[in-house]
Amino acid sequence: MFEVKSVNHRYCEVVLRMPRDWTGYEDVLRRKVQQHVKRGRIDVTINREHxxxxxxxxxxxxxxxxxxxxxxxxxxxxxxxxxxxxxxxxxxxxxxxxxxxxxxxxxxxxxDYSEMLETGLEQSLQSLLEMRAREGSFLAADIEQRLNHLETMHAEMVELAPVVVIEYRDKLRHRLNELNDGTFAFDEHKFGMEIAIFADRCNIDEELTRLYSHFEQCRALLKGKGPVGRKLDFLIQEMNRETNTIGSKCNHLTLVGLVLDMKAELEKIREQAANIE
Incomplete structure (x- = not known):
């Protein structure tokens, strides 16, 4: 009797349990599991019926x-x-x-039990792969929906990015006007330089462009064939890095709120991606 179970794991770990007199076939059976499964902890239990x-x-x-x-x-x-x-x-x-x-x-x-053991394990692995494929389709659909949500927040960030500089300029001008008691002259040139420095410091155009590119790459991986779990992990790390950079650059309450929401959504995607091979 063959029993094959799988749980999440960053790499491929195969654990075999079988009667002692069959341990000589362990390497062959382990390689067969690794041919079909590239990620996860796979527990294989083989019992002799009696x-x-x-x-x-x-x-x-x-x-x-x-x-x-x-x-x-x-x-x-x-x-x-x-x-x-x-x-x-x-x-x-x-x-x-x-x-x-x-x-x-x-x-x-x-x-020689090798043929019997390999055939039985092959059938059990096929059942496991069919189950994982069904689960993977649901996970991909969930991640796709979350990507749509991320793109909505990304679009809001794109609209808000130029507003940050305009609001800072207006607030700074208003503040200077309040402080000016006539004892100093307003220098429009220095004022413009201050705004230019701020605009350069809080510019997030590059981060937003890379972030959108990562969304597209993530979708391409979900539609492709073969193991994609590790690549998804890498992309999620990159998206988190870009989001953190945006959060450190932006000086706007609404943008900060969007960054926090985006990080929360990315964490949910990361949890789901851990279940994908």
């Missing part, structure tokens, strides 16, 4: 004899004293095993 008549522990006599011989060698070679008790022997790993494990250990050298 009926009630084959259940129940049995004594592994060969292991008992191995430990008894080793105890005699220690006594003879090193002059050690003491006896192995029944409790000591029963506490040794591998002394007691199920009947099907005992039978498998005997026949492991005579029978």
């Amino acid at each position: 009926d009630e008549s084959s259940s129940g522990p049995v004594l592994n006599r060969s292991t008992v004899m191995t430990y008894l011989k080793a105890a005699d060698q220690l006594k003879n070679e090193y002059g050690l004293s003491g006896e192995l008790t029944l409790r000591d022997i029963l506490s040794i790993p591998g002394i007691m095993e199920s009947k099907d494990e005992a039978a498998g250990a005997v026949s492991a050298a005579l029978e």
Whole structure:
């Protein structure tokens, strides 16, 4: 019986659990999982089916004899004293095993399970991939909707960007007029230079352009085929960086509010992207 489960993970981590006598196939099965899954923690559990008549522990006599011989060698070679008790022997790993494990250990050298294991794992992986594909389509639709919201906020930022300088100019002129008591002359040239310096310092045109470009790249990734999770992670980091820069440059209450809303939306997209391969 095969059971395959997956959870979020930045990389591809495969955890295999199977009867001890099948551990020789672990590398082959691990590579098969990695051929199909590029991201996430994949837990694969393989159990050997058995009926009630084959259940129940049995004594592994060969292991008992191995430990008894080793105890005699220690006594003879090193002059050690003491006896192995029944409790000591029963506490040794591998002394007691199920009947099907005992039978498998005997026949492991005579029978090749590789084809059976690979076929069963392949079928389980296909079911997992179908489920992940359905989930991925819902996640892509959700991210697309959030991108639309980001673009709406981006458009508001584009409209507000030139207004920031105009409002600063008007406020500064009004403030200077209030402070001017006639003891100093108003210098229009210096006033213009101050406005120019402020306009250059708070200019966010480049950040807005790059941000819109990242939106388009994100949409292209969602429509493409193949693993896109890591690329989405990188794009979200870049969008966060541009948004932070806008927040540090802008000197406008409405723009600051839009930056905060955009960062919150990007965090939701980042959480969703963590579920995408």
